[in-house]
Amino acid sequence: MEIKVLNAELKEQVCDVLVVGMYEKTDILKGVAASVDEALGEIITKFVIENDKFDAKFGSTYILQTYNKIPANKVLVVGLGEKEKFTPNKLRELSAKIVKKALGIKAKKICIDLGKLEFEPSLSGQVVAEGALIGEYSFDKYKSKKETSKIEEFILVEKEVEKSVKLKLGAEKGVKIAMAMAFARNLANEPAQYATPTKLAEVAKKIEGVKTKIYEKDDIEKMEMGAFLAVSKGSSEFPKFIHIKYIPQNPKKKIAIIGKGVTFDSGGLDIKPASSMLTMKDDMSGAACVLSVMNTLKSFNPNVEVHGIIAACENMPGGSAYKPGDVLTAKNKKTIEVDNTDAEGRLTLADALCYACELGVDEIIDIATLTGACMVALGTQAAGIMGNNQELIDKLIKIGEANGERFWQLPMYEEYKDGLKSDVADMKNTGSRYGGASAAGIFLQEFVKDAAWVHLDIAGVAFLDKPQKELTKGATGVGVRTLINYILSI
Ligand code: BES
Ligand code: MN
Ligand code: ZN
Secondary structure, three states: OEEEEEOOOHHHOOOOEEEEEEEOOOOOOOHHHHHHHHHOOOHHHHHHHOOOOOOOOOOOEEEEEOOOOOOOOEEEEEEEEOHHHOOHHHHHHHHHHHHHHHHHOOOOEEEEOOOOOOOOHHHHHHHHHHHHHHHHOOOOOOOOOOOOOOOOEEEEEOOOHHHHHHHHHHHHHHHHHHHHHHHHHHHHHOOOOOOOHHHHHHHHHHOOOOEEEEEOHHHHHHOOOHHHHHHHOOOOOOOEEEEEEEOOOOOOOEEEEEEEEEEEEOOOOOOOOHHHHOOHHHHHHHHHHHHHHHHHHHHHOOOOEEEEEEEEEEEOOOOOOOOOOOEEEOOOOOEEEOOOOOOOHHHHHHHHHHHHHHOOOOEEEEEEOOOHHHHHHHOOOOEEEEEOOHHHHHHHHHHHHHOOOOEEEOOOOHHHHHHHOOOOOOEEOOOOOOOHHHHHHHHHHOOOOOOEEEEEEOOOOOEEOOOEOOEOOEEOOOOHHHHHHHHHHO
16 A cells, blocks of 8 residues: 555545544534535535434444546545544544554555544554554465455545645554554464564564574673573474664664564473463564564664664473473673473573673663563553663653653562572562562663663553554564654654
């Protein structure tokens, strides 16, 4: 689908579907919608409004034939809901809905005018473009019969030149963001047999505008990443430690983003039950997000030094697998007793955090499908957020909210550390089942030195088993919107 901006009059457009939005509880059409209605001989007013066929509740739709009264073939009336409650996030969601509706009637060309909305035109352009492309996404690489109906053009029509210029700028940003999400979603939707640690390293190597270093198993041994290495031992796939550097001339700040890259999590010797293992190819969603953000930096050219870091491996129960009771030594020399081999993500992240701290970055953000406990707490509506720097946490929550990604802060009380006490080592990798997301956060903090650090637990939101808002089911690409916009805000 191509997103275009056209400086013209909506009702004159030749297209399959022309979209008209209506707020709830307002019974008169204004502006562009009124002019379309007039050209149609007021059929929207007569059939849709006066006959009570349409309540304009958010997301409701009504399709009208135009009988050649205007060049468009059909008019899609969409409900915007109550005016006071209409936000850019809702516009993004609605845009996805319009695309799905249009696909349902095999439309190829959609025209819409956003002039009635009170948002900045650049913001409207951005979220509409995002929504359209996020909603159109599907992962059909392995289907022999692909969906044939495709929307070719999604056109934002605007009469005023100045506004249309702003719309275009916004739409261009929206397209980049949605493409970045698709990049992450494609990787996380891939089966584990394809998206191996080696594959992630290959993807990293292909990213342009950055320098990438892949550490092989013996390099990882030399770096004494005992926690990460232990997790990788039960698999015949080689672990890869990936470091992608984006370094501009005079950066304002140096940051690291770390993605959990467990390309399959069987649980290891503490093996998962079948039903829990089913989606564990998505245990590299954090890594997919980091790869996507690093891949997008070149096109935005931000003045921030960004290090993308992934400790990629599989967690398998092979003959040389690490065992409950093993004592591991992380890169910072702290020792960890393995209480449960299924708490592997924090072990891989521990060494990645040590590595990031040694780079001397100002800030570290890690993103990880880390705990089922976080999923139980927040469901699919929000990711967990924790860290040692409230200012950075607040900023990320705010940027996430503005960009359709919710983060909810979980506590990091010191007392959670008591649950990780070990008789034989500095700590255990798990404690009680209760408060599991916070305990994992507290564990990670042991490997952070001086940097401001934030941990995003995306276990519940990385993969959907049914569509939600603008997102189709499967991998969501969560974190991409927040991290890109955060980097652009520095
Ligand atoms: N990858 C899982 C967490 C997860 C669960 C992600 C559900 C997505 C959906 C993680 O490695 C894990 O297994 N965590 C354990 C930790 C426990 C053993 C302390 C969990 O949450 O059950
Ligand atoms: Mn696990
Ligand atoms: Zn895991």
